[in-house]
Amino acid sequence: xxDVIYQTEALIAEDIDAYLEAHQHKTMLRFITCGxxxxxxxxxxxxxxxxxxxxxxxQLASLxxxxxxxxxxxxxxxxxxxxxxxxAEREQGITIDVAYRFFSTEKxxxxxxxxxxxxxxTRNMVTGASTADLAVILIDAxxxxxxxxxxxxxxxxxxxxRNIVLAVNKMDxxxxxxxxxxxxxxxxxxxAREIGIAAFTAMPISGFKGDNxxxxxxxxxxxxxxxxxxxxxxxxxxxTRDAARPFRMPVQxxxxxxxxxxxxxxxxxxxxxxxxxxVRVLPSGKTSTVKSIVTLGxxxxxxxxxxxxxxxxxxxxxxxxxxxxxxxxxxxQSADQxxxxxxxxxxxxxxxxxxxWMKLATQTVSVAVQPPKYEINVNTMEHLAAKTLVLNAIxxxxxxxxxxxxxxxxxxxxxxxxxxxxxxxxxxxxxAGMLHFSLRRAQxxxxxxxxxxxAEHARMKNQKPLVLWFTGLSGSGKSTIANEVEKTLNLMxxxxxxxxxxxxxxxxxxxxxxxxxxxxxxxRRIGEVxxxxxxxxxxxxxxxISPFRAERQxxxxxxxxxxxxxxxxxxxxxxxxxxxxxGLYKKARAGELKNFTGIDSPYEAPESPxxxxxxxxxxxxxxxxxxxxxxxxxx
Amino acid sequence: MTRPPTHxxxxxxxxxxxxxxxxxxxxxxxxxxxxxxxxxxxxxxxxKAFFPSPPPFPLLHVDTTWKFRDMYALREKxxxxxxxxLLVYQNPEAQERxxxxxxxxxxxxxxxxxxxxxxxxxxxxxxxxxGGARRDEEKSRAKxxxxxxxxxxxxxxxxxxxxxxxNLYNARKAAKESIRVFPISNWTQLDIWQYIHLEGIEIVPLxxxxxxxxxxxxxxxxxxxxxxFRLESGEVPVERSIRFRTLGCYPLTGxxxxxxxxxPEIIQEMLLTTTSERQGRTIDKDEGGAGMxxxxxxxxx
Numbered sequence: 001x002x003d004v005i006y007q008t009e010a011l012i013a014e015d016i017d018a019y020l021e022a023h024q025h026k027t028m029l030r031f032i033t034c035g036x037x038x039x040x041x042x043x044x045x046x047x048x049x050x051x052x053x054x055x056x057x058x059q060l061a062s063l064x065x066x067x068x069x070x071x072x073x074x075x076x077x078x079x080x081x082x083x084x085x086x087x088a089e090r091e092q093g094i095t096i097d098v099a100y101r102f103f104s105t106e107k108x109x110x111x112x113x114x115x116x117x118x119x120x121x122t123r124n125m126v127t128g129a130s131t132a133d134l135a136v137i138l139i140d141a142x143x144x145x146x147x148x149x150x151x152x153x154x155x156x157x158x159x160x161x162r163n164i165v166l167a168v169n170k171m172d173x174x175x176x177x178x179x180x181x182x183x184x185x186x187x188x189x190x191x192a193r194e195i196g197i198a199a200f201t202a203m204p205i206s207g208f209k210g211d212n213x214x215x216x217x218x219x220x221x222x223x224x225x226x227x228x229x230x231x232x233x234x235x236x237x238x239x240t241r242d243a244a245r246p247f248r249m250p251v252q253x254x255x256x257x258x259x260x261x262x263x264x265x266x267x268x269x270x271x272x273x274x275x276x277x278x279v280r281v282l283p284s285g286k287t288s289t290v291k292s293i294v295t296l297g298x299x300x301x302x303x304x305x306x307x308x309x310x311x312x313x314x315x316x317x318x319x320x321x322x323x324x325x326x327x328x329x330x331x332x333q334s335a336d337q338x339x340x341x342x343x344x345x346x347x348x349x350x351x352x353x354x355x356x357w358m359k360l361a362t363q364t365v366s367v368a369v370q371p372p373k374y375e376i377n378v379n380t381m382e383h384l385a386a387k388t389l390v391l392n393a394i395x396x397x398x399x400x401x402x403x404x405x406x407x408x409x410x411x412x413x414x415x416x417x418x419x420x421x422x423x424x425x426x427x428x429x430x431x432a433g434m435l436h437f438s439l440r441r442a443q444x445x446x447x448x449x450x451x452x453x454x455a456e457h458a459r460m461k462n463q464k465p466l467v468l469w470f471t472g473l474s475g476s477g478k479s480t481i482a483n484e485v486e487k488t489l490n491l492m493x494x495x496x497x498x499x500x501x502x503x504x505x506x507x508x509x510x511x512x513x514x515x516x517x518x519x520x521x522x523x524r525r526i527g528e529v530x531x532x533x534x535x536x537x538x539x540x541x542x543x544x545i546s547p548f549r550a551e552r553q554x555x556x557x558x559x560x561x562x563x564x565x566x567x568x569x570x571x572x573x574x575x576x577x578x579x580x581x582x583g584l585y586k587k588a589r590a591g592e593l594k595n596f597t598g599i600d601s602p603y604e605a606p607e608s609p610x611x612x613x614x615x616x617x618x619x620x621x622x623x624x625x626x627x628x629x630x631x632x633x634x635x
Numbered sequence: 636m637t638r639p640p641t642h643x644x645x646x647x648x649x650x651x652x653x654x655x656x657x658x659x660x661x662x663x664x665x666x667x668x669x670x671x672x673x674x675x676x677x678x679x680x681x682x683k684a685f686f687p688s689p690p691p692f693p694l695l696h697v698d699t700t701w702k703f704r705d706m707y708a709l710r711e712k713x714x715x716x717x718x719x720x721l722l723v724y725q726n727p728e729a730q731e732r733x734x735x736x737x738x739x740x741x742x743x744x745x746x747x748x749x750x751x752x753x754x755x756x757x758x759x760x761x762x763x764x765x766g767g768a769r770r771d772e773e774k775s776r777a778k779x780x781x782x783x784x785x786x787x788x789x790x791x792x793x794x795x796x797x798x799x800x801x802n803l804y805n806a807r808k809a810a811k812e813s814i815r816v817f818p819i820s821n822w823t824q825l826d827i828w829q830y831i832h833l834e835g836i837e838i839v840p841l842x843x844x845x846x847x848x849x850x851x852x853x854x855x856x857x858x859x860x861x862x863x864f865r866l867e868s869g870e871v872p873v874e875r876s877i878r879f880r881t882l883g884c885y886p887l888t889g890x891x892x893x894x895x896x897x898x899p900e901i902i903q904e905m906l907l908t909t910t911s912e913r914q915g916r917t918i919d920k921d922e923g924g925a926g927m928x929x930x931x932x933x934x935x936x
Contacts, residue, residue, distance in 0.1 A: 028642035
């Protein structure tokens with residue numbers, strides 16, 4: 001079993017230079033192991049590390065003592081203890097995060113992503129699968145294809161892993177029975193075809209006993225395929241495939257040490273590039289020629305997928321971070337509406353209509369996610385109706401970006417098709433997605449260039465457009481104060497308009513209720529209307545509870561810097577409830593009104609409002625005067 | 636290039652990509668520099684990532700005043716060669732109270748390194764700090780993200796780390812929050828040595844075997860690097876042929892007896908030895924098996 005290892009050791013001892021020469025030409029394979037605790041996943045990884053001599057004596061000593069203390073294998077070594085890292089996990093006996101392990105053989109270096117298998121850790125598995133060339137799907141030979149096997153296979157397929165190994169483990173516990181093995185493989189094969197897995201490699205193993213791991217096992221003479229390690233050493237790498245595709249390099253950084261040098265730095269995603277090649281900068285579409293490929297070690301004659309380089313062009317064309325350099329004759333497209341599969345990764349569910357940041361390669365844009373077309377049951381692959389996506393849910397939906405994004409379908413290009421979603425307020429990574437294709441709609445809707453723009457409108461009115469956005473609890477005095485402010489502005493000959501519940505909820509938004517999703521859509525529409533009015537040169541006042549920070553932030557982002565003025569009408573809940581001008585608090589307390597802000601729906605106070613008025617200390621007229629003083633000079 | 640990239644080429648490309656992402660997205664990045672072999676590789680990668688520009692961030696050495704003299708010498712030279720600003724920070728409180736490895740045990744690391752690092756990051760307002768930690772070093776590191784998010788008080792919450800997919804890193808954060816970035820996460824100890832060998836990177840001579848004055852104490856071979864070393868009664872420094880597999884504060888760093896005087900010999904010795912790298916350091920052994928995890932939650936790198 002350990003022949004390979006002993007040969008290596010002899011080489012190290014006798015001729016270190018020859019060993020180093022061989023080692024430096026090794027390639028690298030990243031793979032993921034999928035299975036639940038009981039499938040022997042950690043044991044298999046521990047075994048691979050052990051057999052490839054990646055465990056040192058001191059680690060082994062502590063492993064042996066720990067095996068006896070907390071191990072589950074009696075007096076034998078419990079390899080699983082090698083790889084279960086965090087203290088909390090050791091106590092619970094489960095892996096809850098993605099851990100990366102390293103080992104190497106004569107031909108390759110390996111990085112293993114060790115992921116938890118339970119359904120509540122779908123996001124962890126998706127994370128581990130995103131960088132893997134290959135997946136080892138573990139099955140307990142005593143149990144056969146389980147729900148979790150289907151889930152793991154689906155996730156690996158979804159993340160675009162083309163090399164799937166079906167490792168039927170614990171063969172020692174079924175007496176190395178060929179019929180058992182073949183029944184499992186046939187069962188899995190039927191399922192794999194169903195979900196579109198074109199090919200997979202099956203093998204009978206025992207991680208615990210070491211069968212068919214580093215060498216062919218005498219216990220399975222009927223198995224004629226390769227042992228696991230030999231397969232891992234020879235399978236085709238994704239970088240080989242990527243290198244054969246057309247050239248694309250997302251620009252990370254413009255390197256400009258002085259006026260004579262301007263280079264575009266990035267990691268080549270696909271294809272290769274040489275000096276003299278015609279390239280196109282996207283999304284602008286401008287073309288140029290590669291002058292040189294610059295590295296510290298000297299200029300290169302050619303560079304290809306997987307290399308980090310700096311490219312200089314013949315012409316001084318516009319190109320910056322977020323742009324993509326591509327083969328001139330075969331560029332990727334750009335679009336602003338897509339269909340995508342999204343995996344939700346945050347405790348806070350997807351808010352349809354809310355703006356999130358989307359990071360795709362080096363592009364970061366603001367996006368709105370549409371209601372899911374359906375959610376996918378990861379155990380049965382059924383399509384379910386869904387209004388949102390919660391933690392670990394996977395759904396297909398449309399995404400609208402605020403400006404064009406250079407992309408390719410995820411199936412063709414992981415770099416230009418994979419993206420993450422970031423919450424604009426908490427900055428957490430809340431989702432990951434894979435683009436399928438762009439939607440035609442966006443391509444046919446072009447902005448109509450108009451001759452009279454917002455600057456002209458503002459000049460005619462002799463004022464600087466503003467949106468005074470009043471936010472606060474129901475009954476805090478938003479409408480009253482906004483009304484006072486508008487009256488004063490009118491006396492000053494300013495052109496204004498006040499948007500409030502009466503003129504919006506009864507017309508434009510009469511189809512909306514008070515659920516969280518409707519509240520978000522309500523504010524989005526009001527924001528759009530306020531923006532149009534500001535474009536027309538008006539000073540717009542809005543008086544809505546607008547309870548969520550994220551939505552107020554969306555409106556702020558729609559407008560030029562300085563035109564959105566957030567006015568926080570700060571009234572404690574107790575005071576507003578005591579005033580209860582419209583009798584709404586009483587109804588809400590009685591349970592007659594649902595989703596009432598402050599009672600059974602949250603109000604997120606502004607963190608850094610532009611203006612705060614305290615209605616306990618100020619009268620509405622004083623508050624209005626204070627606001628006017630703060631927004632002067634209005635030109 | 637028709638052949639597929641080697642594992643070192645892929646690791647190098649990944650590290651460079653990570654460094655460029657930080658420079659493109661962070662407001663005020665810094666590279667932590669400890670003068671060890673991992674720092675040497677990091678510095679070399681930074682030069683490659685931004686060539687022909689010098690790396691657009693300073694180096695920060697959180698000093699304990701107890702490093703080997705050879706380390707201080709290389710520190711100055713390496714920064715100068717790279718054309719980078721070198722910032723050295725020493726915790727004034729540790730200075731004032733005379734905290735040292737002989738009298739203060741674990742407090743020495745806590746005050747000079749853990750507290751010193753927090754103070755230095757706060758002082759200069761660095762929002763993103765490159766560190767040279769690797770996932771193969773220790774069990775709790777295997778789960779560390781490449782972009783490791785820290786709270787305003789520099790705390791690390793293993794349950795509150797961001798998912799990291801593909802090579803997309805989320806560098807967004809609120810004011811006062813910070814991110815530690817580990818560009819060589821996926822390198823192993825062997826990769827580091829092989830890369831130093833292939834690229835001809837200058838490292839501290841202490842990694843190579845030479846005759847040096849030593850004493851044996853508690854099963855460790857310690858080097859008497861300067862006159863501050865307190866000899867216990869009966870201890871007489873003995874010249875031995877030694878080298879170091881890892882470098883830190885000299886009174887806390889165990890040497891190994893060795894004849895390995897070239898990089899291939901070092902690699903050969905490493906591959907044939909049977910004890911893991913961090914074993915020469917005392918830090919992992921505190922608090923039972925979870926030593927490093929506890930230190931990280933307190934803000935240790």
